[in-house]
Amino acid sequence: MRLITPSLAPQSLHDEVAASLRSRIFGGELAPGSFIDEAALCESLKISRTPLREALKVLTAEGLVRHEPRRGCFVNEVTAQDLDEIFPVIALLEGRCAFEAARRASDADLAALETLHERLTRHAKARRINDYYEANHLIHEAIITLANNRWLAQVIGDLRKILKLARLQQLHAPGRLEQSLSEHLAVFAALKARDSEGAEAAMRTHLTRQREALRELARNQPSRLAS
Incomplete structure (x- = not known):
């Protein structure tokens, strides 16, 4: 990982430090529950404490880091209760995005989405799970962008960071890959029909079933997060 360049403006520097820490967290270098050694990070990034602490405030606000008085900062751990609370919220938000997308999407937008769904279908049939995730x-x-609501996009982005922290792999649950594809095609069918309410309901179902798949996966693999 490259070193942070301290010659940047203070605002830009702490943003870059925050991005570097996110990368380390999502990459597993800073594991959930681990202590964030400020002195070691300042040494490795060649920065002072000030931009690091500003970056940690950003990550704390995002829910990726927690601060404990007199102890310091730790990488957050996502619990089963967190997932139970997050999934209904993100289902509502992404459902609203699908509602708005069905009203706003042009023929060109739908053609682009069709290409993506064809790619999704090929990956599902070949069981290329990593490519399917992508x-x-x-x-x-694309659906969030079509909704054209920056507030929805911002909140969904923040919640997704928390879910990413949990390193969830719901497509490994038995039958989930095929079910997920069917759900996506249902959302797309509603979008093509300009059925806002149908698209919203289908997207909410899709997100809700992700949580159900994680519970099933956890029952078979107890180390996974469950309810």
Whole structure:
């Protein structure tokens, strides 16, 4: 990982430090529950404490880091209760995005989405789960963009960071890959029909079933998060 360049403006520097720490957290270098050694990070990034602490405030606000008085900062751990609370919220928010997308999408937008869904289908049939995750992410991002609501996009982005922290792999649950594809196609069918309410309901179902798949996966693999 490259060193942070301290010659940048203070605002830019702490943003860059925050991005570097996010990368370390999501990459597993800073594991959930681990202590964040400020002195060691300042040494490795070649920065002072000030931009690091500003960056930690940003990550604390995002829910990736927690601060404990007189102890310091730790990488947050996502609990089963957190997932039970987050999934209904993100289902509502992404459902609203699908509602708005169905009203706003142009023919060109739908053609682009169709290409993405064709890619998703190919990956599902070939059981290329990592590629499926990537196509799935692009589809969700496209629908959020079509909704054209920056507040929805911002809150969904923050919640997704928390879910990413949990390192969830719901597609490994038995039958989940096929079910997920069917759900995506249902959302897309509603979008093509300009059925706002149908698209919203289908997207909410899709997100809700993700949580159900994680519970099933946890029952079979107790180390996974469950209810």
